[in-house]
Amino acid sequence: MDAITIVGGGIAGLALAATLDPGRFHVTVHERRSTLPAVETSLAMWPEAQKALHTVGILPAIRAAGSGFEAMALRDVSGKAWLRAEVAGVIGVSRADLLRLLDSAVPESVTRVFGAVTSLPGSGLLVGADGVHSTVRRSRWGSRSAERLSPYLALRGIINEPVPEDTGGEYWGRGELFGIAPASRQRTYWYASYRSDLGPGGIDSAAALELTRRRFSGKAPGISRVLAGATPDGTLAQRIWTVPALGSDARAGAVLVGDAAHGMTPNLGRGACEALVDSATLAQLLNSRPLPQALAAYNKRRLLRSQALRVASSAMTRLVLAESTQPLRDGILGLAGRFSRTA
Template sequence: MDALSVIGGGIAGLALAARLDPSRFQVTVHERREEPPSVQTSLALWPEAQRALAEVGILQAVRAAGAGFGGLALRDGSGNVLLKARAANVIGVPRADLLRLLDAAVPASVTRVYEPVASPPRSGLVVGADGVHSIVRRSIWGERTRARLSPYLALRGIIDETVPPGRGGEYWGRGQLFGITPASRGRTYWYASYRSGLGPGGIYVEEALAVTRARFSGRAPGVDRVLAVATPEGTLAQRVWTVPYPGSYQRGGAVLVGDAAHGMTPNLGRGACEALIDAVTLADLLNSRALPEALQDYNRRRLWRSQALRVASSAMARLALAESAQPLRDGLLRLAGRRRGAAAVEG
């Protein structure tokens, strides 16, 4: 039986541990904390990620815990619809619920170690599932792969109300965005982002929330309602970090998954999805092939796909948070929305 150490007990780490063959691997999951996140946020799960959850065996439970998106509206900063899109096969689920279900799917044979990891283990296969600030990536791939700080602050939270009728979607203003989507039945996930000098560490959430209210106040009724209900205790405020291209997701006896491999801005809503796909892809290859072949095939399957999404997400962030180009952006999106509406009528 081969030893396998998973550094990081988040989405990617738990999905991997749940999917690995316990008769082939002695798995140890290292996680710094035993408690779930104190502030609830939500995740969008696209069809590919749902298929990965089906492989883990928890898709139906995740669907029961979440809520369907249906349709999404892209709006200007005042709430006027620029463009509508269908998202019938996308579900939103609270992160805490997804972690709980993944955790329950991990076999009892997996060893849990709850303490910070100062350096990766020196024996067996090491999987870096430890996020954008991955100690595995920095230790083995080098300091050139250290996470990079973006200029953007992100606030997120869940409120105990449904999405206000006709107010859901993303609001793109000048240099700022606000999102309102379903989190679960009867609950709404909200998020905001803009350039900020707060942080990067020790951000005072009350200050960040006050700044956010001042920036968005009076611009759109749906946004005003959400921010009136949001509380500092139910809000997460963080600067956005990204991970540079590491060249390969496999080096020696180590491999990267999730944000440790391709941490990206949240603008495409693909971070958690790609983490799940990474984990299930790697587990299935390790379960069925010799180690060197499995790692090489994982790298081949996941590197370019996830890196393309990382680049696309950064491009989307620049578009969504455009400042001087905001009027041109809104005009082009409004034109695209009219053409799509006309095509739908003709069809």
């Protein structure tokens, strides 16, 4: 059997290990941690990702564990809604549930190795599923592929209360973003982003949460209510890193999936979805074609789409976190909202 080494046992790595043909490949997954993330966050599963989850065989379980989105409001930071849009067919699921279900789908034939990777294999196919700080990418794609630090801080968490009435959606301010969405019927997922000098590593969640409360003090009541229920232990605070444009996601003996290939800002909410689609696509090609043809086809199918989403996400970040052009942006959104209500 051919050997495949997957570095990274997160969403992309587990989805790939779960869908590769165990009769054709001997698969080894290297993962630094042996436990689920300590802080719960929520992910939106768009229809393309749901097709990938169907391929893995866990879509019914995801639907049972998650919650549906009905509508999304776009608001200013006072809480006034500019626009409301239906969000049909999207499932919200906790990252912990997604990882748990992906892990359960991995065949027993897959070898698990926990701990930091100290050396990369020289034979077989090497898969970099090790995130934005990918060791595989830096090793095989060179120093120009190194991750880049953005000026933005991102906080995420879940509180054990339902979404306050008429507060769901995204709030756009001057250089700041706040989001409120259902994590389940009785829990609320929240996220915030703004420019910050904290970090880049080892950010204290209590300090970041207090800074966020001060930043959004006196703004929409829904924001204040959610932040009042947030705790440092239930908050993840990180600087946002991105991956530069790569000329290919696959080359002889190595291939990248997920954030290792196209780590992007989170404003489109597509990072986890694209990781799942990457892995399902790569597995289907490896299972059905010789290795060189499979890697060439993967590059053709995934490179342009994922890079387009990376660029679009960066553009959305500039729009959402606009500072000097914020009044113009808000005026245009206000006009768009009035037009949509009278159309």
